[in-house]
Amino acid sequence: MSKTIEINLDDTNQLTLLGKALSAEVRVEILKLLCRYDLNINEIAERIKIPQSSAAAHIKVLEEAGLITTKLQPASRGSMKVCSKSLNRFQVDIDTSMEETAEVINMPIGNFVDYKVEPTCGIVSEKGPIDEEDEPKCFYNPERTKAKLLWLGKGYVEYRFPNNILTNQKERRVELSMEICSEDHEYNFDFPSDITVWINGIEAGTWTCPSDFGGRRGKLNPSWWPDKNTQFGLLKTWILSEQGSFIDDVKANDLTINDYHLSEEAYISVRIGIKEDAKHIGGINLFGDCFGDYAQNIRMKFIF
Numbered sequence: 001m002s003k004t005i006e007i008n009l010d011d012t013n014q015l016t017l018l019g020k021a022l023s024a025e026v027r028v029e030i031l032k033l034l035c036r037y038d039l040n041i042n043e044i045a046e047r048i049k050i051p052q053s054s055a056a057a058h059i060k061v062l063e064e065a066g067l068i069t070t071k072l073q074p075a076s077r078g079s080m081k082v083c084s085k086s087l088n089r090f091q092v093d094i095d096t097s098m099e100e101t102a103e104v105i106n107m108p109i110g111n112f113v114d115y116k117v118e119p120t121c122g123i124v125s126e127k128g129p130i131d132e133e134d135e136p137k138c139f140y141n142p143e144r145t146k147a148k149l150l151w152l153g154k155g156y157v158e159y160r161f162p163n164n165i166l167t168n169q170k171e172r173r174v175e176l177s178m179e180i181c182s183e184d185h186e187y188n189f190d191f192p193s194d195i196t197v198w199i200n201g202i203e204a205g206t207w208t209c210p211s212d213f214g215g216r217r218g219k220l221n222p223s224w225w226p227d228k229n230t231q232f233g234l235l236k237t238w239i240l241s242e243q244g245s246f247i248d249d250v251k252a253n254d255l256t257i258n259d260y261h262l263s264e265e266a267y268i269s270v271r272i273g274i275k276e277d278a279k280h281i282g283g284i285n286l287f288g289d290c291f292g293d294y295a296q297n298i299r300m301k302f303i304f
Helices: 012-021 025-034 041-048 052-064 136-140 142-146
Strands: 004-008 068-074 079-085 089-093 102-107 114-124 149-162 173-181 193-199 202-209 234-241 244-247 250-253 267-273 284-287 298-303
Touching (some): 004 102, 012 052, 012 089, 025 041, 025 052, 025 079, 041 052, 041 079, 102 149, 114 136, 136 142, 173 193, 173 202, 173 267, 193 234, 202 244, 202 250, 267 284
Parallel strands (some): 004 089
Antiparallel strands (some): 068 079, 102 298, 149 267, 149 284, 173 234, 173 284, 173 298, 234 244
């Protein structure tokens, strides 16, 4: 699961370190590199075209801010410091002494525990296809946990989120967000799909996606992904609150957060799919953190 931190104006030291770390373009370039690779300081210096001593100084600033981690590993002569990204997201609230707290869980899209799919269907990692396209049995492939994009013409995928954080505190709002769109054989702007989310088996709302989006490359898509295929989706958020259930700011039904019984089982079930009697059975593309336009997986945020 990806790491996320949320801070506000009371976190003066952390804000100062983050501001310093991101104030230099060269450090932003180093972060971009580390989003894709784990590199030692020599490799970073070569790719950014700066002296090794400068690279080491920039790495120290990024590490102090908590944006990266470093680890000493054996090298042909002594040891080398290997750098890795340690944070996927941070959020700064322009507020002080916040009365509410939040916890975020990021679920990789390949970590589904159940599914029922019909073609067109498939799963791919950042590096290429995982097993055979349009073969539902391939969704059982153990490599599915590496999936960064999956698609289905009919059916659903189901995930289980841990709910241990609800043991000693009471949630008042839950937000479930994902990048998603319809699924045709190739991209198709006129291809609506009624996409439903169920939480603990209870329908949380249906959103009609207008299109299987393409025509320009998704901002994060790897170079091997064909231009003719689906390229990106829309970032949609299902919200459970004390006032009802919403999709973004549109009310989906009158069920409140208490109606979903989030703490009664050992996990929270999230099913994403198409009803068998839906008006628009247009499939689903579900994007992970290196496909489409948004660098995130399925994100569940608890607000207390």
